[in-house]
Amino acid sequence: MKVTIEHSFCQYCDEATELYFRIINTILFSIDEADLRGSMERLRSETALDEYFVFGYGAHHMWVCQRRLSDPTRIFENRVIMTEF
Numbered sequence: 001m002k003v004t005i006e007h008s009f010c011q012y013c014d015e016a017t018e019l020y021f022r023i024i025n026t027i028l029f030s031i032d033e034a035d036l037r038g039s040m041e042r043l044r045s046e047t048a049l050d051e052y053f054v055f056g057y058g059a060h061h062m063w064v065c066q067r068r069l070s071d072p073t074r075i076f077e078n079r080v081i082m083t084e085f
Helices: 014-029 034-047
Strands: 002-005 051-057 061-066 079-085
Touching: 002 014, 014 034, 014 051, 014 061, 014 079
Parallel strands: none
Antiparallel strands: 002 079, 051 061, 061 079
């Protein structure tokens, strides 16, 4: 997996900061796309991931964006992490 930090991360609370690093570790410890997808779903079910981040997949990548603290229904304009698999 190739992780690219595309934009700065807004550290507005400790839980969001912890999740940011857990996302990066999840990506780095994943062996392939299937493992990454399963690990991200497990992280989503075990944590409050959806409160702070939104992620999705392209043909050969996964992207992660941060939600806004002021309005969690909105996300920051730029992706914070992009992963190629």
